[in-house]
Amino acid sequence: MADIMMTRLHEWMVVLYAVSLVFYFIDYLNKDRMAHRSAFWILLVVYVMQTVFLVMYIVETKRFPILSLFEGIYFYAWLLISVSILLHLFSKVGHAVFILNVIGFIFMTIHTFAPNQISNSAVGEALISELLFIHISFAILSYVAFSMSFVFAILYLILYKLLKKRKWSKQFGRLPSLQQAASGIKIGIITGIPFLLISLILGVQWAYIALDEWSLLDMKIIGSFFILIVYAVVLLFMQMGRLRGNNAAWANIFAFLFVIINFFLGSTLSGFHFWI
Incomplete structure (x- = not known):
């Protein structure tokens, strides 16, 4: 106990x-x-x-x-x-x-989650399972954050188009302002990056202690690190002012496409991500 x-x-x-x-x-x-x-x-x-x-x-x-x-x-x-x-x-x-x-x-x-700690513990197998659970949970949280950024990016483009063409509708009042949409994009990235980084750290540790054979060159791992780098670059450019307005929105939409590709195709090609 x-x-x-x-x-x-x-x-x-x-x-x-x-x-x-x-x-x-x-x-x-x-x-x-x-x-x-x-x-x-x-x-x-x-x-x-x-x-x-x-x-x-x-x-x-x-x-x-x-x-x-x-x-x-x-x-x-x-x-x-x-x-x-x-x-x-x-x-x-x-x-x-x-x-x-x-x-x-x-x-x-x-x-x-050290291997020695787990092997000497009476709850070693449970500990490994819970490490995997925490890893997946943070990965999913990062996907949710990036999804939020994606949604606000689409709303930003729709709102910009309506404002430019001066087309108003009954649903216009339910749309966020351009500033709110831009903030939503940024908040989604800022939240998603640390979630994904934490998930990758925990995932690598889980693979190290739970799997006999695995590689950092696994497609899912490469894809996840690639997504982390893509969003980090997008955020850096936004902070520097090199990505603004429509360009920032499109950058987040394309970045989210990599998330979707990695989620489905990366998991299919992975040697040990069977949970999908």
Whole structure:
């Protein structure tokens, strides 16, 4: 029972850490105070949980947990969160805080779902299944976010065409403004990118511990990383002002087509993505 409870708490730490990263990413791009505060308080909860587990481990083993790779990874992740919280409180270096937490999340995931940890755990098979569940959940959330961006891109083009031709209808009042549509496009990308990145990190970790044979050159993996790069480039160009208005809308529509292709064709050609 205690083993299962500890496993669940570590899983919740990873999930909360992932949610915190999403808020940090939103704040990183838009300087959103609400997202900034939410990210910090969620991260603080993760930090308190990590610290409690660290102290409990020290009390139980009566030594500092750095004598093995497994222990060192946990302590390293804890230190990264400690430094990021200090930077958050005493300096204005949002870039450093965000990057530190991305690295910390990767190592926290490696620790929580490490092969040695799973093989020595009474709930090893359940842990692997739940890692897959979390991976798929974040992948689906990223698809939802990109779908929202796609829908707002279409609405932007429709609204622009109606305004240009000065054609009004009864349904016109139900359409968003151009500014609202543009904001919807951007919010969808900003939300989808960290979700997809987290999903890829968890997915690679799952494949490493659950599969005997797999490759980073798998079509689904290549396609997912390609989509991440495409949306990152689109967002970068939008931030730089090189993609605006109709061009930004069309860029998001074409990017979403890659999502659809990867979802169906990539999964069909994949060597281990059978869940579709």
